[in-house]
Amino acid sequence: MITTKDVEHIGWLARLKMEEEQLEGYADQLNSVLDYFGQLDEVDTREVEPTYHVLEMNNVFRDDKITDCLTRDEAIGNAPKTQDGYFKAPRII
Amino acid sequence: MITVSQTLENVRDSSAKEVVSQCIERIEASKFNTFITVAKESAPEAAKKSKNIKGSLAGVPIAIKDNISTKGIRTTCASGILGGYVPPYDAHVIERLKEAGAVIVGKVNMDEFAMGTSTETSHYGPTLNPWDIKRVPGGSSGGSAATVAAGEVPLALGSDTGGSVRCPASFCGVVGLKPTYGVISRYGLISYANSLEQIGPIASNVADMTHLFNVVAGHDPRDSTSVPGEKDYTNALVDDVEGLTIGVPKEYFGEGIDQAVEKSVRDSVHRLEDLGASWQEVEMPHTKYALAAYYVIAMSEASSNLARFDGMRYGLRLEKDHDWHTTYSEIRSQGFGEEVKRRILLGTYALSAGYMDKYYLKALKVRTLIKQDFERALKSTDVLIAPTMPTPAFKLGEKISDPLTLYMADVNTVPVNLSGVPSVSLPCGFSNGLPIGLQIMGKHFDEETIIRTAYTFEQNTEFHTKAPEVA
Numbered sequence: 001m002i003t004t005k006d007v008e009h010i011g012w013l014a015r016l017k018m019e020e021e022q023l024e025g026y027a028d029q030l031n032s033v034l035d036y037f038g039q040l041d042e043v044d045t046r047e048v049e050p051t052y053h054v055l056e057m058n059n060v061f062r063d064d065k066i067t068d069c070l071t072r073d074e075a076i077g078n079a080p081k082t083q084d085g086y087f088k089a090p091r092i093i
Numbered sequence: 094m095i096t097v098s099q100t101l102e103n104v105r106d107s108s109a110k111e112v113v114s115q116c117i118e119r120i121e122a123s124k125f126n127t128f129i130t131v132a133k134e135s136a137p138e139a140a141k142k143s144k145n146i147k148g149s150l151a152g153v154p155i156a157i158k159d160n161i162s163t164k165g166i167r168t169t170c171a172s173g174i175l176g177g178y179v180p181p182y183d184a185h186v187i188e189r190l191k192e193a194g195a196v197i198v199g200k201v202n203m204d205e206f207a208m209g210t211s212t213e214t215s216h217y218g219p220t221l222n223p224w225d226i227k228r229v230p231g232g233s234s235g236g237s238a239a240t241v242a243a244g245e246v247p248l249a250l251g252s253d254t255g256g257s258v259r260c261p262a263s264f265c266g267v268v269g270l271k272p273t274y275g276v277i278s279r280y281g282l283i284s285y286a287n288s289l290e291q292i293g294p295i296a297s298n299v300a301d302m303t304h305l306f307n308v309v310a311g312h313d314p315r316d317s318t319s320v321p322g323e324k325d326y327t328n329a330l331v332d333d334v335e336g337l338t339i340g341v342p343k344e345y346f347g348e349g350i351d352q353a354v355e356k357s358v359r360d361s362v363h364r365l366e367d368l369g370a371s372w373q374e375v376e377m378p379h380t381k382y383a384l385a386a387y388y389v390i391a392m393s394e395a396s397s398n399l400a401r402f403d404g405m406r407y408g409l410r411l412e413k414d415h416d417w418h419t420t421y422s423e424i425r426s427q428g429f430g431e432e433v434k435r436r437i438l439l440g441t442y443a444l445s446a447g448y449m450d451k452y453y454l455k456a457l458k459v460r461t462l463i464k465q466d467f468e469r470a471l472k473s474t475d476v477l478i479a480p481t482m483p484t485p486a487f488k489l490g491e492k493i494s495d496p497l498t499l500y501m502a503d504v505n506t507v508p509v510n511l512s513g514v515p516s517v518s519l520p521c522g523f524s525n526g527l528p529i530g531l532q533i534m535g536k537h538f539d540e541e542t543i544i545r546t547a548y549t550f551e552q553n554t555e556f557h558t559k560a561p562e563v564a
Contacts, residue, residue: 079406091414
């Protein structure tokens with residue numbers, strides 16, 4: 001069972017600020033979906049390998065060559081806050 | 094609805110500029126909320142330039158789902174968090190469309206970040222189904238299918254993570270393809286669940302869908318999952334199913350299926366039998382676990398893919414900055430809608446310490462069993478046929494309040510994404526005036542056989558000639 005406290009914690013892990021009044025609603029919905037996911041326990045997968053990727057492709061390499069890329073102005077053109085040609089982030093510590 | 098051949102004729106008789114300007118007029122008069130952004134400036138310019146392009150779609154207007162990056166045209170994923178985002182580059186499919194002379198007339202509505210089955214989670218309001226405006230167009234590529242069904246454009250691109258091309262194609266009575274994973278480059282497609290999704294073509298008939306597919310499919314080194322090689326899929330437009338073996342998986346006709354849907358699909362199999370195919374029932378015993386496995390995997394991948402939306406490089410940023418974590422959390426909380434948050438929360442939980450093996454790893458193992466179901470069923474058959482959706486289009490508001498009920502609608506579409514096989518949906522009947530979709534699934538990289546089956550069915554039936562009254 002997921003409690004409202006768990007929702008708050010998961011929200012923190014996902015960097016989603018949770019409003020106090022939403023916690024209970026989310027807890028109910030998360031519990032009902034997780035309850036449904038529980039049916040996977042019925043399947044015997046002891047001898048089964050996981051499928052991360054459907055095609056048998058591994059290690060796709062490219063040549064280490066310089067190609068055209070975005071200019072600095074194009075790259076920061078969508079940033080809401082910039083300074084001196086850089087992305088501007090809030091303080092971290 | 095509008096066909097490509099008719100559009101090309103109009104371009105020849107008048108001009109691409111005229112064709113595109115009429116198309117934009119129709120879009121602006123739309124009653125179905127199909128578009129988020131209309132390319133009113135760039136489309137006429139592109140139309141003018143298309144005169145000098147020899148491509149197969151020269152001057153043909155196309156609508157693009159709003160999660161596919163278009164240089165210079167706003168791309169929002171129908172989310173508040175990307176409100177003002179204008180991509181500085183084109184997705185691979187857009188580059189290919191431009192080379193073929195197609196004209197991008199705008200960006201169409203969808204469920205926010207492609208998370209939904211009804212286009213009701215869009216920040217820009219729901220798209221309405223042209224066959225009945227009280228009903229959903231399906232999702233998540235609802236705008237793509239509805240704009241084709243309404244006769245606004247001849248072609249559209251959608252994306253299909255768990256049925257998002259096939260579901261709206263079914264609900265809107267048009268043709269939509271989810272190609273084999275890796276056939277169309279995902280470069281420039283804004284990721285939701287990257288191991289499951291493919292961009293897919295939508296059109297009013299099988300031939301047009303195939304022409305569009307032919308233009309956008311092919312290798313792109315910028316997507317490491319893109320498969321090398323080029324094919325001419327139009328060679329598969331052959332009216333012949335002699336000797337074809339159809340598998341009919343009984344699990345796809347399970348609980349909750351609408352009787353009219355079941356009858357139309359079974360009648361369609363018999364029609365193909367009359368045309369020279371044979372059919373047999375096949376068993377795909379793990380189908381009932383596909384939905385749970387799909388949602389665990391999709392939500393887990395989503396929680397990781399959507400971590401990039403932090404308001405630093407693009408998207409919503411709040412006026413006042415606090416410390417990093419608070420700023421990041423507040424931006425995301427305000428920018429994302431309810432369903433997106435729900436999926437991020439569930440995905441974060443499924444990947445968190447102590448639960449990863451129980452949910453995520455378990456789902457990946459069940460995915461293997463579902464993939465094996467397909468391999469087994471397609472050993473003795475050439476294609477599998479089933480309903481795309483268990484019901485015709487449901488009503489707006491009918492399922493949106495209960496997430497789990499809405500997820501259940503994807504029961505027949507998600508197995509295809511888990512296994513990576515190709516699948517097409519095309520109209521095969523009507524129930525109370527609402528279209529029914531026939532789903533034809535095939536082997537990895539064997540789009541040709543499902544296209545040939547779909548084309549033969551279409552050539553010998555009348556369903557694709559019906560269109561909703563939109564005037």
